[in-house]
Amino acid sequence: MVIDTPLSLFLEGSNRIFWGYLIVSAIIAAVWHIYNVGTISFSKLKDYWLNADAKLDYRYFLVNWLFKVLFILPVLLSANTVALWILNGLNSFSNPLFLSWYYRDIVLAYTLSLFVLGDLSRYWLHRWMHTNRWLWKFHQVHHSAESLNPFTFYRLHPVEIILFALRNALVAGVVTGVFIFCFGARLNLYTVLGGNLFIVILFSFTGNLRHSHIRLSYGPWLERLLISPAQHQVHHQQENMHKNFGSVFALWDWFFGSLRLSKDASRHQQFGLGSGKREKFDGVIKIMMQPFFDIYKNFNRN
Amino acid sequence: MKIFTPLSFICLLSVPLFSYAQEKDPYASIYDNVIQHNADNAVTSCLNLQTALSSKSDDVRHQAFVTLAKSWGKVQASYILGDYDMNAMDYPLMIDYFHSGNENIHESIERLVSRDSKPSTALYKNSYKTMGAIDSVMFSADWTERRKEFAKVMVANVCERFTQISDGYKANRDAFLFDVDRGLSLVVNAEIEHIYKTRDWRIAQVSGLTKANLGITKPELQQYPYSQASWAFIGGILETNEQLLGEKKQPNVATIAYEKHGKDGINAVQTALKASLLAYKNTPVDHNFKLNEMIPVYQGLLDVQKAFYRHLVSEIGVSANLIDADGD
Numbered sequence: 001m002v003i004d005t006p007l008s009l010f011l012e013g014s015n016r017i018f019w020g021y022l023i024v025s026a027i028i029a030a031v032w033h034i035y036n037v038g039t040i041s042f043s044k045l046k047d048y049w050l051n052a053d054a055k056l057d058y059r060y061f062l063v064n065w066l067f068k069v070l071f072i073l074p075v076l077l078s079a080n081t082v083a084l085w086i087l088n089g090l091n092s093f094s095n096p097l098f099l100s101w102y103y104r105d106i107v108l109a110y111t112l113s114l115f116v117l118g119d120l121s122r123y124w125l126h127r128w129m130h131t132n133r134w135l136w137k138f139h140q141v142h143h144s145a146e147s148l149n150p151f152t153f154y155r156l157h158p159v160e161i162i163l164f165a166l167r168n169a170l171v172a173g174v175v176t177g178v179f180i181f182c183f184g185a186r187l188n189l190y191t192v193l194g195g196n197l198f199i200v201i202l203f204s205f206t207g208n209l210r211h212s213h214i215r216l217s218y219g220p221w222l223e224r225l226l227i228s229p230a231q232h233q234v235h236h237q238q239e240n241m242h243k244n245f246g247s248v249f250a251l252w253d254w255f256f257g258s259l260r261l262s263k264d265a266s267r268h269q270q271f272g273l274g275s276g277k278r279e280k281f282d283g284v285i286k287i288m289m290q291p292f293f294d295i296y297k298n299f300n301r302n
Numbered sequence: 303m304k305i306f307t308p309l310s311f312i313c314l315l316s317v318p319l320f321s322y323a324q325e326k327d328p329y330a331s332i333y334d335n336v337i338q339h340n341a342d343n344a345v346t347s348c349l350n351l352q353t354a355l356s357s358k359s360d361d362v363r364h365q366a367f368v369t370l371a372k373s374w375g376k377v378q379a380s381y382i383l384g385d386y387d388m389n390a391m392d393y394p395l396m397i398d399y400f401h402s403g404n405e406n407i408h409e410s411i412e413r414l415v416s417r418d419s420k421p422s423t424a425l426y427k428n429s430y431k432t433m434g435a436i437d438s439v440m441f442s443a444d445w446t447e448r449r450k451e452f453a454k455v456m457v458a459n460v461c462e463r464f465t466q467i468s469d470g471y472k473a474n475r476d477a478f479l480f481d482v483d484r485g486l487s488l489v490v491n492a493e494i495e496h497i498y499k500t501r502d503w504r505i506a507q508v509s510g511l512t513k514a515n516l517g518i519t520k521p522e523l524q525q526y527p528y529s530q531a532s533w534a535f536i537g538g539i540l541e542t543n544e545q546l547l548g549e550k551k552q553p554n555v556a557t558i559a560y561e562k563h564g565k566d567g568i569n570a571v572q573t574a575l576k577a578s579l580l581a582y583k584n585t586p587v588d589h590n591f592k593l594n595e596m597i598p599v600y601q602g603l604l605d606v607q608k609a610f611y612r613h614l615v616s617e618i619g620v621s622a623n624l625i626d627a628d629g630d
Contacts, residue, residue, distance in 0.1 A: 083615045088608075095502065098495045103385055103484050126630060142630075156628055164628050176615060185491035185614050188483060210630065232630065247630055 006065045013193025013200070016153055016207055020193060025150070025208035032214050048213070049149065056282065057151035063284055064154040064161065071158075072165045082173020083180070090181040097182045106183045111190040113175050115198040115248075121171045123252040125163060126245040133298075135163075137291040144281035145211075146272035148236060152211040157291055202226060203248045211236075213269050217262040224254050230262035236271040328553035329482040332489060333475055336545045336554070340376040341468040347373040348461040355453055360445065364529060367440060370460075371531035374398065374433060375538020379496045380546065382488040383467055386474040390467065397463045398433040400525045401503050405429065408438040408528075411452070415439065421452045431459035434526065441528035486558060493543055493555075494610050500539045501603035504532060509596035521591050533589075536599075540579055543606070547572050559613070567613035574609045578602030 009015045010022070033040055048054070090096075101109075129139035138157040145152045156164075179187055190197040195204060209216050209229035218228035227246045235244040243260035246253045253259035272278055280290050347370040354366035374397065384391035395402060407429060414424040425431050436456045439449050478485040504525055505511065510518040524532040546555045549572065559568035581598035589595040 080615045084612060087611055087615070096495075096498055098491075098498075100384075100391065103488065122630070153628065153630065161628065180611065180614060183491075184494050185610075186487050187614070188487055235630075 006062055009065070013191075013204075014195045016204070017150055018193065018195075018204070021204045022150065022208055024205040025212075028206065028216065029209060029212065029214045032216055048147070051147050052282065053145050053147040054149050054151070056284070056287075057145065057149060057155055059284055060287060061151045061154045063288075064156065067158050067161060068165075072161060076162065076165050077169045079169045079172035079176065082169050083176040086174050086177025087180055090177065096184065098184050099182050101183060101186075103186050106179070106186050107188045107190055110175070110179050110187055111197055113179070114172060114189070115196050117171050117175055118168070119246070119248045120252060121167050122164075122247045123245050123249075123256075125167050126247070127256075127258065129160065129163075130242055130245065134295060135160075137294045137298075140273060140294075141281055141287050141291065143236065143241065143271075144273055144278055144287075145236075146270070146278055148211040148213060148233065148271055150208040150211055153208075155287070157287065159291070199248065215262065215267070215269075220261050220263055223261050224250055224259065226250055227253070228262060231260065233269070233271070234260050234262055234265040237265065237268070238270070238272070238274055240265055328555075328557040329479055329485060331553045332546065332555065333471075333478050333485070336542065337380055337382065337489075338468070338471045338475070340373070340380070340542060340545075341464065341471050344370070344373040344377045344464045345461065345468050348457065348464050352454070352457050352461060355450055355457065363440060363445070367436065367526075367529050368531040368534045371433065371526060371529070372534040372538040372541075375535035376542045377464070377467065377538075379539040379542035380489055380492050381467075381496075382478075382485070382492055383470045383474065385488050386477050387470050390470050393463050393467055393470075396428055396432065397460055398525075399429040400434055401499075403429065407432075407434050408442060411435050411438045412442070415448060415452060421448075421455045425452065425455050428459075431456045433460060436460065437526040437529050437531065486555065489546065489555065490610070490614070493546060494607060494614075496539050497543065497603055497607050497610070500536055501600055501607065504536055505591070505596050505600050505603070508532075509591040509593045509600070511593065511596060511600050517593065519591055519593055524591060533585075537582060540575075540582055543575055544579060547575055559617070563613075563617055567609075567616050570609040571606060571613055574602060574605035578606055 009017055010019050012018060013020065030040065129135045138159045141157040142152070142155050142160070145155055176187070192200040193204075203226075206216065206229055210227075210232035212229065213233070215230045215233060216228060217223065217230040218226060222228070223231055226248060227244060227250045231244045231250065234240045240260055243258050243265075244250070244253055245258055250259060281287050347366075351363075351366040351370050354363050357363055378394060378398075381394055383393065399407060410427075411430060414430070417424065425435075429435070436453060439452045439456065443449070502512065507515065508520060508523045510516060510520070521527065524530075525535055526532045545551050547568070548554070549556070556568050556572060559565075578599060579602075581602045585595055585599060
C-alpha cells in the first residue's frame with residue numbers, strides 16, 4: 001500500500017474512498033433518499049456533512065494517514081516478509097511442488113483465497129475487538145461516532161490500526177507463501193480499478209454507505225450472504241453491537257451466530273456508545289489517549 | 303509523381319525505425335530471441351546429431367550429442383509451450399525421461415539391443431526413445447551397426463519433438479504477446495522451476511549435497527552418465543537464464559523488472575546468477591560431480607532461487623490491492 005499524500009487515497013481504486021466508489025455511493029444514496037424520504041435539502045446536507053462528528057472524522061482521517069505513513073508502513077511486519085518466512089519454512093522440509101494447474105485457475109484461486117481468508121480474518125479480529133474487554137477499549141473509538149459518514153471508517157485507534165495491519169500481513173503473506181510454494185511464479189491477482197476483483201464487485205460500490213444514514217438493505221435472502229450497508233448500521237446501534245461483524249460476507253455472521261438481518265432490527269438511527277459517552281472521544285487527543293486512561297482505571301479498580 | 307520521392311524516402315527511413323521499435327519490446331524480444339531462437343537451435347542440433355550418427359568418429363558423435371544436450375537445457379529452462387497448447391505439456395517428457403518413473407532405461411535398452419527384433423518394433427515405449435536412452439545406446443558400449451540403428455530411431459523421435467516445439471512456439475507467438483503478464487509469469491516460473499531442479503536433481507543428488515545422501519557422491523545418478531553430457535545440459539540452463547536476465551542481453555526479463563519495480567530486487571537475482579555462471583565456468587573439467595567441486599555452483603543456484611523468490615514476492619505486491627486493510 002503506497003500512500004504519498006492523503007489525496008492519493010481518493011485516486012487509487014485499492015482504497016475505500018476512491019473517487020469512483022464515492023460517486024457511485026453518492027448516486028445510490030441520492031436515489032435511495034429521494035425514493036424513501038423525499039427531496040434533499042441543502043440545510044440537511046450541511047447538517048450531515050458539517051456536524052461535530054463529521055468534522056472530527058475529517059481531522060482524524062489525516063491523523064490516521066500520518067500514523068500509517070510514519071509507523072505502519074516503514075516499521076510494521078509486511079506481508080512480503082511473512083510470505084518469505086512461509087516460503088522458506090515450507091522449502092526447508094519439502095521440495096517445491098510446481099503443480100501444473102492452468103495459469104488462469106491459479107490466478108483465480110489466489111485472488112479468491114486472498115479475498116475469502118482476508119474477509120474471514122477481518123470478521124474474527126473485529127469480533128475479538130468487541131468481545132475482549134481490553135481490545136474493546138480501543139475499538140470504542142470507532143463506535144463513539146453518533147453520526148456516520150464514509151470517513152468514520154478511518155476513526156480507529158492506532159492500536160487497532162496496528163492489529164488490522166498485522167492481520168493483513170499475516171493472511172496475505174501466508175496465502176502468497178503457500179501459493180508460490182505450490183505453483184512457483186505463475187501468480188497474479190485479478191484486479192479491477194487496482195482492487196481485488198471480488199472486493200470491487202461485491203463491496204466497493206456500496207462500501208461507503210456502510211458508514212452513512214442511508215439504510216440500504218439487500219433483502220433477507222442476500223443479507224445472509226453479503227453484509228448490506230443497513231446491516232453495518234445495525235452493528236453501530238448500541239443494542240446490536242455484538243451483531244454483524246462481517247465486512248463483505250454475512251456468511252461468517254450466519255455460521256458463527258452473530259447475524260442480524262436489517263428487517264429484524266429497530267429502524268432508529270441512534271448510533272454511538274450512549275448518553276454522555278461521546279464527550280470522552282470528541283477530539284483527536286482524546287481519541288488517542290482515552291483508551292489508555294480507561295485501561296489504567298480498569299487496572300486500578302482490579 | 304514528385305510526391306513519391308519524399309514518400310518513398312520516408313517509408314525507407316521508417317522501416318528500420320519500425321524494426322527497431324519491435325526489437326525494443328522486451329516481451330517480443332524474450333519470445334523471439336530466447337524462446338523461439340533456442341527451440342530452433344535445438345532442431346538444428348538434433349539434425350546435426352542425426353547426420354553425425356553416420357560418422358565413424360567417436361568424437362564427432364559425442365560432440366554432437368553434447369551440443370544437443372546443451373540445446374535441450376536451453377529449451378527446457380524457459381519451456382512454456384505446455385501452457386498454451388495442452389498437447390505440448392508432455393513434450394519435455396517425450397524428449398527426456400530423467401527423474402520420471404522407476405524403470406532403469408539403460409538396462410531395458412541393453413536387453414533390447416541384445417535381442418534381434420527390429421529397432422522400430424523394439425523401441426515401442428516412448429521412454430526408450432528419449433535423451434537418456436540415446437545416451438545409453440550411443441555411449442555405454444562400443445559403437446556397432448545395431449546400436450546405430452537403435453540410435454537412429456531414438457534421435458528421429460527426439461528431433462520430431464523439437465520440431466513440434468519450434469512450430470508450436472511459432473503458432474503461439476500472438477497468444478504470448480496478447481497477455482504479456484501471463485507470458486512473463488510463465489517464463490519466470492520456468493526459470494525458477496528449472497533452477498531448482500538443476501540444483502537439486504542434477505547437482506545435489508549426484509554430488510551428495512542433499513540431506514538424504516549427504517557426502518555420498520553418486521556420478522551414476524547424473525542425467526547422461528555415459529556421455530558425461532549432463533554438465534553441458536546444466537550449462538544450457540544457466541545460459542538461458544543469462545539470456546533472460548543478463549545486463550548485456552537486454553531487452554529481456556530484467557528490462558521489464560527495471561521498468562516495473564526498479565533495480566533492487568532483480569539486481570540480487572542477476573548477481574547470484576553471475577556468481578553461478580562464474581562457478582560453473584571455474585569448475586575443473588574432470589570434476590565428475592565431486593562434492594567439493596560442486597559446492598560453489600550449488601550455492602550460486604540456491605542464491606538465485608532465493609533472490610528470485612524475494613523479487614517475486616515484492617513484485618506481486620501482496621500488501622496492495624486489498625481495499626484498505628483496516629477494520630470496520
